[in-house]
Amino acid sequence: MEYMSQEGYDKLVAELHYMETVELAQVKDAIAEARDKGDLSENFEYHAAKREQSKLLGRISFKQKVLANARVIDMSQIANGTIQLLCHVGLTNLTRNMQVNYMIVNPHEANVREGKISIKSPIAQALLNKKVGDEVEVKVPAGLLKFRVDSIKY
Structure with missing residues (x-):
């Protein structure tokens, strides 16, 4: 499914x-x-x-x-307060001290140019179920990245 x-x-x-x-x-x-x-x-x-x-x-x-x-997905059924599929997430990349915004989507909808990342990507996997203020470390091919969750929108 x-x-x-x-x-x-x-x-x-x-x-x-x-x-x-x-x-x-x-x-x-x-x-x-x-x-x-x-x-x-x-x-x-x-x-x-x-x-x-x-x-x-x-x-x-x-x-x-x-x-x-x-x-x-019925957007009204998504749990508020945590990062889930189809959430818009505002992050601070603490490794590079810059702001980034992503939408976590199905792999068929992923498009980095539009800020849509696959739920199967390492960054999205690390962010799932996190709340505003949480910090996560993500191992990606380019190395280790550290993010802080600034905002979550549904």
């Missing part, structure tokens, strides 16, 4: 719809066009299009499985 936000669920549904309606049609057209060029045994374009179709069908199947197991 995969817990995710309504926004993440809707985005995944849109991606799947686009892949099934637009990308799959484009690949089928490319296969048909390559097939019209003659001998398939030595037709590079045909084999490349078939490989692309296979990759796309694999991605579609994966997204379908994720959606089948997805559960949208």
Whole structure:
């Protein structure tokens, strides 16, 4: 079971719809066009299009499985006061003396550029169930980081 936000669920549904309606049609057209060029045994374009179709069908199947197991979280049911999935967390990086803000999300929604980190990441794992004022140390590939929890928003 995969817990995710309504926004993440809707985005995944849109991606799947686009892949099934637009990308799959484009690949089928490319296969048909390559097939019209003659001998398939030595037709590079045909084999490349078939490989692309296979990759796309694999991605579609994966997204379908994720959606089948997805559960949208009701934000009103999240426990107040501690860091949980879908929380916005304000932190002070005590190692570098700087402020950072993250939202803890499902791995399929993670995007560091948007400040969304996976609940499976080392930082999120260390922050789970912490409260404002708590300090945590996190071992990451770059070394040891120390954070203080400044704010939690749901």
